[in-house]
Amino acid sequence: MRKLIWTLVILVVVGVFGGRVWYLNQHKQIGDNVVKIGGFLPLSGPLARDGVEFLKGLKIAQNQINNDSQYNFKIDLRMEDSKFSATQAVSLFNRLVDSNALISSGTPSTASIAPLLEQHKIPTISLINAEDKTILASSQIFRGWIAARTTASEIGHYIVSEYPEKTVALLRTHSSTDAKEFEEGLLGQLNKIGKQVQATETFAVTDMETNAQVLKLMDKNPDIIVVYGYAQGYIAAINSLIRMGYKGDIITTWDIEMNSSLIPNNASGIYFVTPTYDFSELVKEDKTTNNNFFVAFGYETLRLLAEAMKNGTKPEQIREGLANLKDVETGFGKVSYDERGELYLPPFVLKQMQPDGTAKVVKE
Amino acid sequence: MTYVLHQLIMISIYLILVYATNLVTGLGGLMTMAQAAFYGMGAYVYALVALNMPVGFVASCGISLLVAGLVAWILSKVVLRFRGETFVLATLAFQMIVFTILDNWEGVTGGSYGLSEIPRPSLFGWEVSTVPEYVLLSVIVAALITGVFWVMLNSPFGLSVRAVRDNERAAESLRISPQKQLSRAFVISSVLASLAGCLFASYVTYIDPTSFSLTESIFILCILLVGGSGNIIGPFLGVLFMILFPEGLRFLGLPDESAANLREIVYGTILIVLMYYRPNGFKGIYSVK
Structure with a gap:
């Protein structure tokens, strides 16, 4: 046993010093x-x-x-x-x-x-x-x-200018400051025409499914559901909306384009705001x-x-x-x-996901 | 140099945490998963008191330790009814509850954003503001806790906790109350973890729930298992190995894109090899049941 420990110690020491010498040479x-x-x-x-x-x-x-x-x-x-x-x-x-x-x-x-x-x-x-x-x-x-607030403002602006009569619900990550700021940014735009978010449900970034939250939102029958989040919880939220058969519009952030392959039918039909690059x-x-x-x-x-x-x-x-x-x-x-x-940044554009996984600009 | 000093501070903080865990797990034979919860509780209570009441470092720490002690005492009434896997699950549940509260009670804990601008300690006119000063403070506290643990180890209390661990019924026949002794060990352990939390919060000056997650509890337990439980030298070796070894791996000069994952693989493999050949850790008296 002692031999093993000493071998390990020697290996670690040699590795660390060898690595250090290599690292210094690289940077020189x-x-x-x-x-x-x-x-x-x-x-x-x-x-x-x-x-x-x-x-x-x-x-x-x-x-x-x-x-x-x-x-x-x-x-x-x-x-x-x-x-x-x-x-x-x-x-x-x-x-x-x-x-x-x-x-x-x-x-x-x-x-x-x-x-x-x-x-x-x-x-x-x-x-x-x-x-x-x-x-x-x-x-x-x-x-x-x-910035979450800017993204939300862009979404809110689009809803206010294009669909002022439609009802809006929000599905977002919970207990994160950026999600709160997103909600504030969205409300800031909606309030301009006296509009409110009809209902808000939240999920954790680590959630694997969010069916319960989605069904609760669907009970309110909103015309548009805005989704904000990241990591697996975000993908689960979008997947739940599709799986539970939500028929209204889904508007979300640029993350959808990056993750469309993880969503049925390449997230086809979902709108999102994004900077262009x-x-x-x-x-x-x-x-x-x-x-x-x-x-x-x-x-x-x-x-x-x-x-x-x-x-x-x-x-x-x-x-x-x-x-x-x-x-x-x-x-x-x-x-x-x-x-x-x-x-x-320059203003964002509104895009819609297509069945082949590409995104089409809907509004500049 | 600052980097080395920083590592010394982290070694001191983890040493306190591991001695705390050693009381319940090493001496008491109960594998607790709630150490990070008390560590976090200590950090958060200290931060909230220091940010809202100008009572000084010692008083803020005192309040934090009292709160942790009280919560641990109440919790011990429930979790110490269990032994073995059930105890692990009960403490795991508590860990999850505390983490969820820290992550969600935004008005008080700041939610996932956490708390910032936590004041640095000031002790009897000594402003601990630089890293070397903080090294001094944390090393002194860690040395004191080591001393306390050493005294406790062979005190009647320490011996009775070990007796409960080895044979609860035999201990009872000697008029040792397992419930009372384990409860004491659990409370002292939680108070020490909370002290480590106070030191951490006042050093980093920013805390968020990710530092006190279940992963942290598992990491603390790993240090104890690798070093060896039930004695004074094992935790020390464990802390040195588990803190310094991953840092040493940073100097291996692996390609940037895969370095992080390769380091985790090397680290994990060495832990498995160690546990295979030394199930009691480097210098452990007991293997954890």
Whole structure:
């Protein structure tokens, strides 16, 4: 037994030190004027798929930037696995504290390091953070891409302008701040014409089926059911609506396009609001990235950071650079940041899923 | 350097948690799944008191420990009627209830967003604001708890809990009340877990329910099983291994896209091998029933 333990210990020590030497060599090859961009993504666990796709996009952008002569720096990307956990994020922050800028993903990770970001003044783009509260938690946090309130506003606006007479119910994830903000955003639009949400039912992101909630909503006979959520609970909610034979309109978020293969008949007939993205630049680099927003989010995030670093790569200069980014051309169209870290995207479009899994623009 | 210091803080916090679990599981022979619930309760009560009442670190911790102790005492009246798998299920149910409350009672716990801007400790004029200062505080507390556990281990109380574990009927014949001794162990264990929660909340300054899920309870139990239960050195070895080993794997230089999952596989495999060859852990007296 002792032999085994000692063999294990020796293997671990050799592995760790060997790995370290290899890691240092890899990073030395990048050369001078290196900007360290650290970050933590969910690379294992239930949200690993998203994290791995983000990473793919980040690496494509890193290669492009490091080979582009218009940038006078090289990016050293150091991404770690956050496991979507607050404790892990704090631990990783202490490893990545010498970074010029950070990239994070998800509420627990980003919110937990907010005080540390404020203390160490490291600008951070939160890759996918649907809620406002996290963005406002530190002056160093900048929104990456989609806000729940904005998405809900777009849906509400569409309902108000196209179907003011129709009744609306809401099916959303429970006990999450972004879902609450989504509901507020939707109500904000509906209230403009004195409209209310007829009924609201909730589900957990880990739910495997939501038939009971769907049947309760269907009892109220709404003309439209708006669905908000993510992960398996979201797919279960859409599947329940179809399986329980709901005949009205379903309007949801861009997540449906990413998950349509998991829904009967490719989610045909379901409406969704979405930003539009020109994937041609990404497809040039990697043919598998078509219609994958997560890769696009990673890719555009690093490009925005590189844009912000043109006038200086110190953390305070990067923060200043991000806050001053206006009308930057991206695959999403022209985007801008404001001083609070809020991102402004071009208006979303309304699309409808088709039986072949594609989506058709219904309203621009 | 900050990273190493951070690991020292986490080692101290987990050491307290594992000694707490060792009382019920190692000495008492009851596998509890509710440690993360008390850990979370400690963190949340501390955070709520510190955020809403300017009573200081010691008083906030005190209130937190009292609440955890009281809840544990009430809970012990129910769960200690059971033994073996039924006890595991009863504590598991409590863990789920606490997690659901933390995740859903938005007005108080902040729901899934959690609580932020939790004040850092201030002890008799000493502002614990930097990582090295926090290392000092957490190491002192962990050392104190180790000392308390060491005293308890061979005290009449510790011996009677072990007697209950080994043979409840024989212990009863010696006028040891199994219910009373196990209840005491359960309450002390919960109070210690709550203390770890106070340290965690005041260090991280942000808490959310994901840090106190069932997975965390299983992780704490794993540390104890890997290190070895029923003594003082086992938990220490377990904490060192389970905290530092996964961190060490980060330096393996695996490809980024698959590194996280490969690390989990390596980690899991080594745990299985260890449990196969050392079912009692590195330095365990008992194997868990």
